[in-house]
Amino acid sequence: EIISMTAKMLGSTYVKNENEEICGSISSGGTESILLAMKTYRDYYRDKKGITEPELVLPVTAHAAFLKACLYFGIKPVRIPIAEDGRVDVETVKRSCNSNTIVIVGSAPTFPHGIIDPIEELSEYARKRGIGFHTDACLGGFLLPWAKKLAYPVPEFDFKLPGVTSISADTHKYGYAAKGTSVVLYRGKELRRYQYFTTTEWPGGMYFSPTFAGSRPGALSAAAWATMLSMGENGYLEASSKILKAADTIKQGVQDIQDIHIIGEPLWNLAFASKTLNIYRVMDELSKKGWSLNGLHKPAAIHICLTLRQAQEGVAERFVDDMKEAVEEVKAHPDDKGDMAPVYGMAASIPDRTMVSELLEMYMDKIYEV
Incomplete structure (x- = not known):
């Protein structure tokens, strides 16, 4: 089913x-x-x-x-x-x-x-x-x-x-x-x-x-089946509407930030880039405000994939305000290296991609250590 x-x-x-x-x-x-x-x-x-x-x-x-x-x-x-x-x-x-x-x-x-x-x-x-x-x-x-x-x-x-x-x-x-x-x-x-x-x-x-x-495990399939029946068409429509409206709010708000632009024309998974700022520094500032965004590269960007959590009342508006403040903070302190910005910048700039792969393998080895 x-x-x-x-x-x-x-x-x-x-x-x-x-x-x-x-x-x-x-x-x-x-x-x-x-x-x-x-x-x-x-x-x-x-x-x-x-x-x-x-x-x-x-x-x-x-x-x-x-x-x-x-x-x-x-x-x-x-x-x-x-x-x-x-x-x-x-x-x-x-x-x-x-x-x-x-x-x-x-x-x-x-x-x-x-x-x-x-x-x-x-x-x-x-x-x-x-x-x-x-x-x-x-x-x-x-x-x-x-x-x-x-x-x-x-x-x-x-x-x-x-x-x-x-x-x-x-x-x-x-x-x-x-x-x-x-x-x-x-x-x-x-x-x-x-x-x-x-x-x-x-x-x-x-x-x-x-x-x-x-x-x-059959329990996972049973849970998926029950969830789909419980949500139904009306449930999925309502959830999707909330997420898409939140995304619209963010897209409209970001248009007013001159140093940031959204890549392409997405619906709810929004990637932000900049031609004038270190976008990873913006991500650092947003992290300080409680936002967890993914760092992207090729090109350098950050993204937020909206869910019902971000579709709660006032959250999208808060994100726009925090983005504006983060951009202003980066512009006010252009020499600040930030926390994760150097890491993302280094990983993207190393020409030998085998070296980056080996570093990731070493990281996974560490995860398995007791």
């Missing part, structure tokens, strides 16, 4: 060909949903077209889980740069596809900047070329459909588009379920079958599993 409800929300009713009936699986989270989809495309195109050196074409803003999938499954990532507005150029994507391309990825929206990729154009190109197209709606799958009903400018991104062959959507984000569940959907059972694992020769008996885990 979770799969069915999610599929209906993401355009399954527009699919009339019974061979393309929308189906899917429940995973442990967005990363697993993405890994499952990429493994599925690799195996499908190896079987159907004999592709042994598969390539994945994706914007640089696509989630890092796609790069993890490429590493795990022997897929070559072909990463496409974005413009200043956060959008990827469709023609560049087209030129980057070749006979080894198994799937193109578009985000709805991107995690860094909250921008919806040009999925309609990209998926139609993929359809004409016989290439898979995956919409990563892990972040927006449970908000964009309701934003559209609320008359916000949401471009098509789901199964209404005939070229979209799979979608990932997280129930634990704006579906409001507990962490530990996500949904991956496919256009047709034939494609989904390449996600499965089966073996008939194991002495322990016939073994099969639809996802990576051999077993998973």
Whole structure:
């Protein structure tokens, strides 16, 4: 029922060909949903077209889980740069596809900047070329459909588009379920079958599993199911409306701050950049005021992904006021290095990215120490 409800929300009713009936699986989270989809495309195109050196074409803003999938499954990532507005150029994507391309990825929206990729154009190109197209709606799958009903400018991104062959959507984000569940959907059972694992020769008996885990806690799926039923369409509409209104308040307020601009035209996941100030210093000042923002790089920026917590009365207005004060503080003390600003600046400026990766690995080793 979770799969069915999610599929209906993401355009399954527009699919009339019974061979393309929308189906899917429940995973442990967005990363697993993405890994499952990429493994599925690799195996499908190896079987159907004999592709042994598969390539994945994706914007640089696509989630890092796609790069993890490429590493795990022997897929070559072909990463496409974005413009200043956060959008990827469709023609560049087209030129980057070749006979080894198994799937193109578009985000709805991107995690860094909250921008919806040009999925309609990209998926139609993929359809004409016989290439898979995956919409990563892990972040927006449970908000964009309701934003559209609320008359916000949401471009098509789901199964209404005939070229979209799979979608990932997280129930634990704006579906409001507990962490530990996500949904991956496919256009047709034939494609989904390449996600499965089966073996008939194991002495322990016939073994099969639809996802990576051999077993998973049923309680998490039950909680997701109950949450979706409890929220219902009205609940999701109300929650989405509150979040989007809060985002509108922030976007309008930031327009009055000359040294700060928002990247592109996002709906609720807002990335702030500056051409005149060290944006990480602004983040430091906001941290002192109790705000926890993510630092981004390439380009340098910070972002806030709004939830119901920020949609409470007066919170968005307070954020705008605090942003103004933070900017003024940075301008008044231009030589102050701040707390985290040097760290972000150094990490972004080191030319040897292997060194940065090794530092991250050392950090993870430290986490595991008792």
